[in-house]
Amino acid sequence: MLEKIAIFGVGLIGGSFALALKQAGAVRHVVGVGRTPAVLERALQLGIVDQATTSVAQAVDGADLILIATPVAQTGAILAAIAPLLQAQTVVTDAGSTKSDVVVAARIALGDRIGQFVPGHPIAGREANGPDAALADLYVGKKVVLTPLPENPAASISRVASAWQQCGAIVHRLSAQQHDRIFAAVSHLPHLLAYALVDQVDRTPDADLLFQYAASGFRDFTRIAGSSPEMWRDIALANRSALLSEIDAYAAQVARLKGLLMEADGAGLQALFTNAQRARHAWLSTIEAAERQTRTGGD
Amino acid sequence: MLEKIAIFGVGLIGGSFALALKQAGAVRHVVGVGRTPAVLERALQLGIVDQATTSVAQAVDGADLILIATPVAQTGAILAAIAPLLQAQTVVTDAGSTKSDVVVAARIALGDRIGQFVPGHPIAGREANGPDAALADLYVGKKVVLTPLPENPAASISRVASAWQQCGAIVHRLSAQQHDRIFAAVSHLPHLLAYALVDQVDRTPDADLLFQYAASGFRDFTRIAGSSPEMWRDIALANRSALLSEIDAYAAQVARLKGLLMEADGAGLQALFTNAQRARHAWLSTIEAAERQTRTGGD
Numbered sequence: 054m055l056e057k058i059a060i061f062g063v064g065l066i067g068g069s070f071a072l073a074l075k076q077a078g079a080v081r082h083v084v085g086v087g088r089t090p091a092v093l094e095r096a097l098q099l100g101i102v103d104q105a106t107t108s109v110a111q112a113v114d115g116a117d118l119i120l121i122a123t124p125v126a127q128t129g130a131i132l133a134a135i136a137p138l139l140q141a142q143t144v145v146t147d148a149g150s151t152k153s154d155v156v157v158a159a160r161i162a163l164g165d166r167i168g169q170f171v172p173g174h175p176i177a178g179r180e181a182n183g184p185d186a187a188l189a190d191l192y193v194g195k196k197v198v199l200t201p202l203p204e205n206p207a208a209s210i211s212r213v214a215s216a217w218q219q220c221g222a223i224v225h226r227l228s229a230q231q232h233d234r235i236f237a238a239v240s241h242l243p244h245l246l247a248y249a250l251v252d253q254v255d256r257t258p259d260a261d262l263l264f265q266y267a268a269s270g271f272r273d274f275t276r277i278a279g280s281s282p283e284m285w286r287d288i289a290l291a292n293r294s295a296l297l298s299e300i301d302a303y304a305a306q307v308a309r310l311k312g313l314l315m316e317a318d319g320a321g322l323q324a325l326f327t328n329a330q331r332a333r334h335a336w337l338s339t340i341e342a343a344e345r346q347t348r349t350g351g352d
Numbered sequence: 353m354l355e356k357i358a359i360f361g362v363g364l365i366g367g368s369f370a371l372a373l374k375q376a377g378a379v380r381h382v383v384g385v386g387r388t389p390a391v392l393e394r395a396l397q398l399g400i401v402d403q404a405t406t407s408v409a410q411a412v413d414g415a416d417l418i419l420i421a422t423p424v425a426q427t428g429a430i431l432a433a434i435a436p437l438l439q440a441q442t443v444v445t446d447a448g449s450t451k452s453d454v455v456v457a458a459r460i461a462l463g464d465r466i467g468q469f470v471p472g473h474p475i476a477g478r479e480a481n482g483p484d485a486a487l488a489d490l491y492v493g494k495k496v497v498l499t500p501l502p503e504n505p506a507a508s509i510s511r512v513a514s515a516w517q518q519c520g521a522i523v524h525r526l527s528a529q530q531h532d533r534i535f536a537a538v539s540h541l542p543h544l545l546a547y548a549l550v551d552q553v554d555r556t557p558d559a560d561l562l563f564q565y566a567a568s569g570f571r572d573f574t575r576i577a578g579s580s581p582e583m584w585r586d587i588a589l590a591n592r593s594a595l596l597s598e599i600d601a602y603a604a605q606v607a608r609l610k611g612l613l614m615e616a617d618g619a620g621l622q623a624l625f626t627n628a629q630r631a632r633h634a635w636l637s638t639i640e641a642a643e644r645q646t647r648t649g650g651d
Contacts, residue, residue, distance in 0.1 A: 176567055239566040243573040248628040249605040255631035264635045267538040268475055273572045274542040278632050282625035286618050293613050300610050306548040311599050314592050319585050326581035329547040332554035333577050336563045
């Protein structure tokens with residue numbers, strides 16, 4: 054049982070964490086902290102937090118666990134604000150989509166207290182945002198990746214892992230570097246590519262005519278181009294180096310496709326398409342098997 | 353009322369056309385023609401066709417309308433087989449996803465009877481294939497693009513348009529060149545890009561680890577990479593020239609993204625993402641308004 058948790062950013066991610074822990078009876082007192090009184094007030098009304106404050110000192114005093122669930126660009130400033138107030142029993146974690154940059158910011162902000170910070174990334178979301186979007190079951194069956202530091206005591210990692218498990222999540226561990234490379238490839242790159250395609254069609258002189266014939270394939274391919282431009286700007290900048298490697302690899306793939314088309318190499322095109330179709334099918338089968346196992350509680 | 357239609361390829365596309373016309377009471381007799389007796393037999397069993405034959409002569413004799421709904425690479429050979437048997441009252445159309453190449457093949461196969469061929473492309477589909485996948489309502493509210501030739505008499509174009517309208521489709525007209533450029537941008541390019549991304553992830557040495565963290569964004573972005581490799585090889589080759597232009601434009605977009613990231617140009621990234629998000633939102637709103645209008649029968 055956690056006596057007190059403090060949550061910076063009581064929106065979808067932070068709010069759902071609070072609701073899930075409350076529903077599991079895993080926390081006695083939840084404090085929400087932020088800069089916007091109306092948002093805090095709403096979180097209080099919805100029963101997401103027991104107390105709302107704009108005072109960092111009030112929020113962190115006596116906390117077992119602090120979750121930073123604000124936009125990732127604010128993490129460094131929040132850690133710097135927490136640092137002089139951080140008590141020895143408190144463990145801090147975050148929910149940022151990138152990890153290497155957060156670790157750098159945390160080392161600067163926390164100095165020799167870095168061992169109290171266990172970086173994390175819950176892989177969950179929905180289109181909506183803010184306290185009203187928070188759901189007690191948002192994390193059920195979802196992955197949460199922790200990227201522990203060499204300085205983290207095992208007990209601190211366990212406290213964070215256990216809280217996420219109480220939310221119904223499946224906790225994974227990666228290094229921050231592994232995490233950022235993996236998400237650059239399977240999440241950040243596709244977001245940039247989807248934005249790039251819609252922007253390309255939109256910049257065509259007869260864009261209206263083109264959009265008129267865009268159908269369900271285009272809709273699904275570009276769904277993630279409906280995501281928040283500010284959030285994805287921050288993620289792209291935060292994960293620049295891994296993302297640049299993936300962009301280079303993708304530019305080479307586009308050049309390869311161009312070459313196959315120039316040479317009218319039907320066998321080459323078919324081989325690439327067939328490999329992709331097979332790999333995607335195998336991936337979906339694995340995911341579906343894992344989901345069945347989660348639902349039936351098997352191991 | 354059409355007295356007799358002949359359908360080459362009684363799968364999803366051809367079978368659904370037959371079922372829809374029958375349900376509308378718009379045809380007296382449907383002949384299915386193909387090379388695989390088991391498929392024809394199945395179409396007969398399902399009531400898609402009234403008669404099944406492997407004889408082109410038998411199929412086209414006395415037909416008002418012939419629909420070629422086979423894989424697009426076969427269109428030229430089928431037109432060549434039909435040509436010596438083509439009667440003056442018959443109109444021929446097709447369902448191919450590319451049009452300029454079909455027009456070239458049709459001119460070669462039909463010579464001075466080219467006026468009897470009205471090229472078409474129904475924008476409809478589903479994951480399943482074959483006669484069992486055919487649905488009487490597949491085309492309801494869907495677009496069918498006709499790309500008429502200067503040689504087509506108005507009455508022939510009308511016959512094809514009217515048949516599709518009886519299926520519930522909305523008939524549009526474009527030139528073959530316009531059609532191919534539009535679909536290269538909004539359909540063919542995204543298919544190639546989706547295949548390219550899955551192939552890239554799969555070729556990573558630790559692909560299993562990457563796939564483990566791929567989530568719903570990746571799934572939607574790559575859904576079209578589950579499509580038939582043979583079909584998309586044929587489409588890519590058939591629409592090579594328009595597709596190469598789009599690939600060049602996309603390679604420039606990828607280079608632009610790379611430049612923005614190299615320079616850590618947050619404002620530039622945000623501007624591109626914001627434009628894409630806005631354009632996609634406007635597109636979806638327009639589509640949804642059009643769908644509401646179709647459902648309520650407004651104009």
